[in-house]
Amino acid sequence: MGAGLIGASIGLGLRAAGWSVTISDVDPKAEGLARSIGAGDAPDGSEPELVIVAAPPAAAADVVVAALEQWPSAIVTDVASVKGPVARAAQASGHGARYVGSHPMAGREVSGSLAAQGDLFRARPWVICAGEAPESAVAAVRSVAEALQGDVVEMDAQAHDAAVARVSHAPQLAASAVAAALGTLTAEDVALAGQGLRDVTRIAASQPGMWAEIATLNRQALVETLDHIIADLEDVREADDIGAAVTDLIERGRMEVARIPGKHGGVKREWTPVTVIVPDEPGRLLALLTDVAAHDVNIEDLTIEHSPRQPVGLTTLWVLPGSAEALQEALEANGWQVAAP
Amino acid sequence: MGAGLIGASIGLGLRAAGWSVTISDVDPKAEGLARSIGAGDAPDGSEPELVIVAAPPAAAADVVVAALEQWPSAIVTDVASVKGPVARAAQASGHGARYVGSHPMAGREVSGSLAAQGDLFRARPWVICAGEAPESAVAAVRSVAEALQGDVVEMDAQAHDAAVARVSHAPQLAASAVAAALGTLTAEDVALAGQGLRDVTRIAASQPGMWAEIATLNRQALVETLDHIIADLEDVREADDIGAAVTDLIERGRMEVARIPGKHGGVKREWTPVTVIVPDEPGRLLALLTDVAAHDVNIEDLTIEHSPRQPVGLTTLWVLPGSAEALQEALEANGWQVAAP
The missing domain is CATH 3.30.70.260 (ACT domain)
Incomplete structure (x- = not known):
């Protein structure tokens, strides 16, 4: 359910892997487009074994609950990038044992089914949050991720949301804030930019699109992360010895950045x-x-x-x-x- | 004067361009090493036409003033990455008409003359701050930058310091703060990092080295920039409608990031x-x-x-x-x- 980039890409990928897939969307145009590129057939009214909800983050919880209520035995998963609110809604519906959360972390943002490709998820992390679901339900969702050659990671929904706030949501806002601070500069000043600024601000070129929904859904973890970042910058700002404060912050950052995996899950080699x-x-x-x-x-x-x-x-x-x-x-x-x- | 990476690279580059160069350093070992790689001869006590001070940022002002006082007619420049304090010291010495500030913006940080290369500055911005100096003195320093194939930009020292706070110093600290916020995560959480986080935090792997000195010298402009960044993140943190605040920040960041030059001085093309x-x-x-x-x-x-x-x-x-x-x-x-x- 949902015929945007993610839904259509899942449909294409699963059909390529030999699965039988139907695809639908509240927008008949999007549904027709996805079907025309071969992302799935029209639903025939029979109960599916597995429902994959690929709705925008703000709508995911409602669509998941509706699917759980519509089909008495189907397993339901979703692809929203914030997992706690969907999990809580599924549990509250009383059908939580048939809900398994997914977060396929596909790369850069584009949108629309015209950009869909079955290998959008290949070699990318695909987080699975089991919640109250039994192993059989988790295995069904895992088989989707594996068919699409995603890199499966099982996590608790709360832990997932806390992690993506720090590895994705807050870095996006920090990059945007660094870029926004260029606003006082002339074009000649901005031309002094080196590779460092280009790296830091690359994602600041993103469309705001889903970020507003993500921030609303993951507000608590996002605010905690922003507090951490703001406190570190405030410490530098207000230090009696700004040099010592800068050294401390950079040293702490260095320790953490060394933990970001490089090739093959290992810590980045010294190249x-x-x-x-x-x-x-x-x-x-x-x-x-x-x-x-x-x-x-x-x-x-x-x-x-x-x-x-x-x-x-x-x-x-x-x-x-x-x-x-x-x-x-x-x-x-x-x-x-x-x-x- | 100064036989580290920058001093030795300037010496190598100017000698390759046919200039007569002597090199000295307060550390006899560094001086000997630089001389052994051909970065310059030993000073012979005669007055040079031009003195290039390549001391660490915190020492630059004192060494510049000492050089202006030692030689009655030599033009003196320096390479420190914060220009206001050196310019003020040169003016206060009464010899400001013989001082021209330089900031060759060589790429990534390495240090020591063993890493020196004459083409360290090629195709990189080389900022010249004329201050009180006449055109003849500026031309002498410009000829150094041109011999090393740097990309000369003339700017006021104050404007330079305000600009580098925003394009370089604050982005470094923001990247370190984003990295430091990963400290609460497990290794599995950190492994969810995508290319966005890798880009934002790449410079967080830098050595703290000169950053403490730079922050101390450029404190005012750096604090103003941090205030701007902190205020933008606070606005998101405290917004009644966090989604709207996020959209606003990302939109403003997008406008600014589009001003960072890509190829050939133009605004980045849409690739x-x-x-x-x-x-x-x-x-x-x-x-x-x-x-x-x-x-x-x-x-x-x-x-x-x-x-x-x-x-x-x-x-x-x-x-x-x-x-x-x-x-x-x-x-x-x-x-x-x-x-x-």
């Missing part, structure tokens, strides 16, 4: 940057990577920084520490200009 | 993402870019997101909107799995 000046012309990046590959060096990560006023980009190749020096020498021998990291 | 699932194996990224090049599509930007638990990465190619659909079809025809953006 070494090799920054190359790449003319902003077609084919140059490919030529660079071809030269890198010829020296048998694997690139762990790659970032590109465009120069504001010159037709070159600074491409940073992140490699294992043991490879950096030899790579730099080899690239220079190939005629590349390697800049300091 | 379209094409996200490809790339197995985490040597050579696969190169194979992808080879296929892209075969379809005559230029990549405007490229980002890589590693999956926390699976041996694949999601590589996003940013291309001009008109190229995206055809590129996606072509890559799929080549056997690539294109994920939703």
Whole structure:
């Protein structure tokens, strides 16, 4: 139920995996569009085994309860990015044993079923909140996540909401606040921005779309996280020794950022940057990577920084520490200009 | 004067451009190291035409004044990332007409002359603050920046400090505060992090190093910026209608982030993402870019997101909107799995 990006993508993915899927939406146009791209058939009135509610976050609880009441034995899950309110509504309905919460954490926000793709969830975390449901119901929802090749994580709804406030909702608002503070600057001032500001504010370009609903539903955890962030910034602001306060905050941030997983669930390895000046012309990046590959060096990560006023980009190749020096020498021998990291 | 990363890099770059350079440091070891990599000769006691003070920010004002007093006609510049305090000290010394402030905005922080490279400044903004100095003195400092291929921007010292508080100093602290707020989470919670959190907190991995000195020197502008950020987050925190407050903040952030220059000084073009699932194996990224090049599509930007638990990465190619659909079809025809953006 729900034929937006998430609903249609689930439909496409499950049908590709051989499942029998029907799709519906309160908006007949959206429903028709989703059906036309093959995301599911028209409902035929018979009771489904599993109902997946892909409604906007603010509507999820009501649609989940309606589905639990409409079908006496179907298992119902949803995909809303705040799990507590839906779980509480399902429990209050008396049908909580047939409700399992889901949060497939698909990547960047786009919307509408035209952007739908069956592999939207592949290799992305898919949180499952069992709540009052028995293992058989959880297994049914898990099989959806697995069919779509999501990365299943079981969590308590409350813990999920507290976690996403800190890893997603509050960072979005902090990035927007950093961007909003640029409002006093001239265009020339803003042009002093380096890669650091670009990184911090990248998600500030997001559409407000669902964030208003998410903030309303996850208000308590969001406010607790904002309080934490505000208190840390206030401590710097009001410190007698601002230098010591800054050192303390940055040290605490460093400890936490080291816990964000990098490759394969491990703590981010210590990669070494090799920054190359790449003319902003077609084919140059490919030529660079071809030269890198010829020296048998694997690139762990790659970032590109465009120069504001010159037709070159600074491409940073992140490699294992043991490879950096030899790579730099080899690239220079190939005629590349390697800049300091 | 000063043989750390910046001083030694300037020395290397200017010597490569044919300049005659001497280098000194209060630490004889650092001075010897810089000289051994060819960053400059030993001072011979004669008056230089131009003195470049590359001391740590907290020491810059004193070293600049000492240089102005030691040499009766040399032009003196410095490279400190906060310009007001040095300019005021130079003016108070009575020799302000021979002082021109510089802020070469070299990329990511590393330190020590062993990391020095003459092209550290190439294609990066190099701010010049003329202050009381005549055009001839400004021209001398401009010639340094141009020899090192920096991107010269003339600004008032006060305006510079206000700008860097907003584009650099406060964003660093906000990123650290977002990271520090992860402290209450378990490792499993933190593993829900997506690319958004990774972007926002990337600079939170910085060493505190100079940030304490920078915050102390630029306290006023930094506190004003933190006040702006804190006030925006407080508005969300305390709003009767948190959804409306979130929408307002995100909308204001979007307007400002659109002003951060992308390529060639223009406002960032609207690029379209094409996200490809790339197995985490040597050579696969190169194979992808080879296929892209075969379809005559230029990549405007490229980002890589590693999956926390699976041996694949999601590589996003940013291309001009008109190229995206055809590129996606072509890559799929080549056997690539294109994920939703």
